Amino acid sequence: MAALEITGLRKRFGALEILKGIDISLEKGGFLVLVGPSGCGKSTLLNTIAGLESISSGEIRIGGQVVNDLHPSKRDIAMVFQSYALYPNMSVAENIAFGMEMRGVPKTEREKAVAGVAKTLQIEHLLNRRPSQLSGGQRQRVAMGRALVRQPRVFLFDEPLSNLDAKLRVDMRVEIKRLHQETGTTVVYVTHDQIEAMTLATKIAVLKDGELQQVGTPNEIYNSPSNLFVADFMGSPAMNLLDGMVTRANGASKIVIDRHDHPPIVLPLPESADSSKLSDGLKVIFGIRPEAVNDPESVDRNAKSVSTFDAKVEIVEPAGSDTYVVTRAAGKELTARMRADTEVHVGENHTFAFNLDKAVLFDPQSSRRL
Amino acid sequence: MTVAADALTAAPSREPTRHSTTTRVVIYGLLIVFAIIYLMPLVVMVMTSLKPLDEVTGGNMLYFPHDLTFEPWRKAWGTACVGLTCDGIKGYVWNSVKMVVPAVIISTLLGALNGYVLTKWRFPGHKLVFGMMLFACFIPFQSVLIPMATILGKLGEIGQTLIDATGYSFGFGNPTVNLVLVHVVYGLGFTTLFFRNYYETFPTELIKAAQIDGASFFQIFRRILLPNSAPIFIVTVIYQFTNIWNDFLFGSTFAAGDSSPMTVALYNIVNTSTGVTEYNVNMATAIIAAVPTLVVYILAGRYFVRGLMAGAVKG
Numbered sequence A: 001m002a003a004l005e006i007t008g009l010r011k012r013f014g015a016l017e018i019l020k021g022i023d024i025s026l027e028k029g030g031f032l033v034l035v036g037p038s039g040c041g042k043s044t045l046l047n048t049i050a051g052l053e054s055i056s057s058g059e060i061r062i063g064g065q066v067v068n069d070l071h072p073s074k075r076d077i078a079m080v081f082q083s084y085a086l087y088p089n090m091s092v093a094e095n096i097a098f099g100m101e102m103r104g105v106p107k108t109e110r111e112k113a114v115a116g117v118a119k120t121l122q123i124e125h126l127l128n129r130r131p132s133q134l135s136g137g138q139r140q141r142v143a144m145g146r147a148l149v150r151q152p153r154v155f156l157f158d159e160p161l162s163n164l165d166a167k168l169r170v171d172m173r174v175e176i177k178r179l180h181q182e183t184g185t186t187v188v189y190v191t192h193d194q195i196e197a198m199t200l201a202t203k204i205a206v207l208k209d210g211e212l213q214q215v216g217t218p219n220e221i222y223n224s225p226s227n228l229f230v231a232d233f234m235g236s237p238a239m240n241l242l243d244g245m246v247t248r249a250n251g252a253s254k255i256v257i258d259r260h261d262h263p264p265i266v267l268p269l270p271e272s273a274d275s276s277k278l279s280d281g282l283k284v285i286f287g288i289r290p291e292a293v294n295d296p297e298s299v300d301r302n303a304k305s306v307s308t309f310d311a312k313v314e315i316v317e318p319a320g321s322d323t324y325v326v327t328r329a330a331g332k333e334l335t336a337r338m339r340a341d342t343e344v345h346v347g348e349n350h351t352f353a354f355n356l357d358k359a360v361l362f363d364p365q366s367s368r369r370l
Numbered sequence B: 001m002t003v004a005a006d007a008l009t010a011a012p013s014r015e016p017t018r019h020s021t022t023t024r025v026v027i028y029g030l031l032i033v034f035a036i037i038y039l040m041p042l043v044v045m046v047m048t049s050l051k052p053l054d055e056v057t058g059g060n061m062l063y064f065p066h067d068l069t070f071e072p073w074r075k076a077w078g079t080a081c082v083g084l085t086c087d088g089i090k091g092y093v094w095n096s097v098k099m100v101v102p103a104v105i106i107s108t109l110l111g112a113l114n115g116y117v118l119t120k121w122r123f124p125g126h127k128l129v130f131g132m133m134l135f136a137c138f139i140p141f142q143s144v145l146i147p148m149a150t151i152l153g154k155l156g157e158i159g160q161t162l163i164d165a166t167g168y169s170f171g172f173g174n175p176t177v178n179l180v181l182v183h184v185v186y187g188l189g190f191t192t193l194f195f196r197n198y199y200e201t202f203p204t205e206l207i208k209a210a211q212i213d214g215a216s217f218f219q220i221f222r223r224i225l226l227p228n229s230a231p232i233f234i235v236t237v238i239y240q241f242t243n244i245w246n247d248f249l250f251g252s253t254f255a256a257g258d259s260s261p262m263t264v265a266l267y268n269i270v271n272t273s274t275g276v277t278e279y280n281v282n283m284a285t286a287i288i289a290a291v292p293t294l295v296v297y298i299l300a301g302r303y304f305v306r307g308l309m310a311g312a313v314k315g
Helices: A042-050 A092-102 A107-121 A136-148 A166-183 A194-200 A218-223 A228-233 B002-018 B021-049 B053-058 B071-078 B090-120 B126-136 B141-166 B175-200 B204-212 B217-228 B230-246 B249-254 B262-270 B279-309
Strands: A004-013 A016-026 A031-035 A057-062 A077-080 A154-158 A186-191 A203-208 A211-216 A240-249 A252-257 A265-268 A283-288 A306-312 A315-318 A322-329 A332-339 A349-355 A360-362
Touching: A004 A042, A016 A042, A016 A211, A031 A042, A031 A194, A042 A057, A042 A077, A042 A154, A042 A186, A077 A136, A077 B204, A092 A107, A092 A136, A107 A136, A136 A166, A166 A194, A186 A194, A194 A218, A203 A218, A203 A228, A211 A218, A211 A228, A228 A240, A228 A283, A228 A360, A240 A332, A252 A283, A265 A306, A306 A322, A322 A349, B021 B071, B021 B279, B053 B279, B071 B279, B090 B126, B090 B175, B090 B217, B090 B230, B090 B262, B126 B175, B141 B175, B141 B249, B175 B230, B175 B249, B204 B217, B230 B262, B230 B279, B249 B262, B262 B279
Parallel strands: A031 A186, A031 A203, A077 A154, A154 A186
Antiparallel strands: A004 A016, A004 A057, A203 A211, A240 A252, A240 A283, A252 A265, A283 A360, A306 A349, A315 A322, A322 A332
């Protein structure tokens, strides 16, 4: 039985539809990340799961029980807010125990539970402090403690790391992942950061304008994006998207990418594409991740299909661990992710290799993957 | 723009040298002059209240007391004549306290509750309701006198009926209760405005977190909102206390004789038409009347300014 099941969920504010029919289910112990640009409805979706906002139609089940009209406190959920939402007038221990106090849990039991959670999160020495006396990372821990102590069926995180500085964010990300692995809880997590999404999730749901674009494992989302939006949104630097055309010659389809000052790049069909859908002369968008564009010598040895071409290097960005090389094809920028010690020079021609195992094709009209 | 910004950032370091001695003398001189002007009446009042009557009528009011006496204070408190009874002002001070304390507490708590609902439990039309509440702040005292008198008359009738039926009025028609009601109703617009503006900047996520924690409407109000409202509480209490304590119009209109608040009694003592005008007793009475508001300001004044500023600039 799914821990969380959402079917046909719609949310309207007057005439404006914020969520346009969402269907997601999450197994027990799963980590679902809702990701999308700001205003896509991901926070609204989380709030409807929490019961902080009503829904216009559809159904939300938590542990098999329909919770549409249940008060947030009756849904057996806990939420970690972006601002942590710690009660400023209470000590850390009181903050963590407040939910249990409201539910009439006896004092001795509360104290025991608080002590247990404090130990897990290593905040025992902070229990008597006020939230205003804590650093950002400590507040974050307390907020998680407040959620953990209740042992709810589903945890909801609303962009919990966005108020932390970059280094702390990475630490807390690891912390959350460890916590999830150790406790095996079911989590729904909202973020606009696609790295958080990739690293934490067992399942990612990409939203745009209130519509689900794709739901899948991080691997599926990254390697087989179902449309151009997902392809472009996930991954940094973004996927290279080049205009191409299908040609059929001698029974084999090929992709031709025209270039102004160079001979066109002619590529065999990527494995992922369904050749039956590709007719001669069809315009396509050829998508390839920067890490699948490389030097011919350092391209993945296990790659079944590799194609090389020459192009002029426009920009070289050394990033320490890698060097990003930007060139141009079919009027669009093309970023390649190369080894840090690669010898490339701006203005010179360089031979690039596409690892076509990792390439995908999209229909420019419908923007769906072919 | 940048020049102004530079001047602002550089100001603290340049401060000591920028003002010449003359400027300082002028600034301090003006401040001292105005301080004297503002303090003079109080000084005269205190000095006059400590003089025997012949010294007041015979001497200069700016002279220090020659024969220091506390008799005028004793008289003002215990034996001065208000109308026909000569029991001093003490009963009326008590009347005022009985009126002010419940009126301040009730109007402040209701204002807090209104502010809570208007910001955190919004309902369709909440803007209209708040607009009308705001409008209540601009209604002049005088214009509510007659409608209020009608309502209080009705309440008095209910009280009479209750007395006939049960022998007890349950507070209906009691002048002090009437005044409390009038002040609560009149003050509600202000207290609501104060609290709404304060709670507007109060993080809504805290309310949501408390909801998920299982706190009810009133639990959230009592456990989360109220403990975090100290600054605006102090502002509201000072404002309401001062207004209600100093009110004369409602007091003189709706409470007569023995039940009138202290402001009305003060007027009656000062305005007595019989005998000599006892300036020293009058002054002592006036100071007694002013002391509570003075004390409230001294004790909580710094929070007043701080509370008024809070929310004005988003932090």
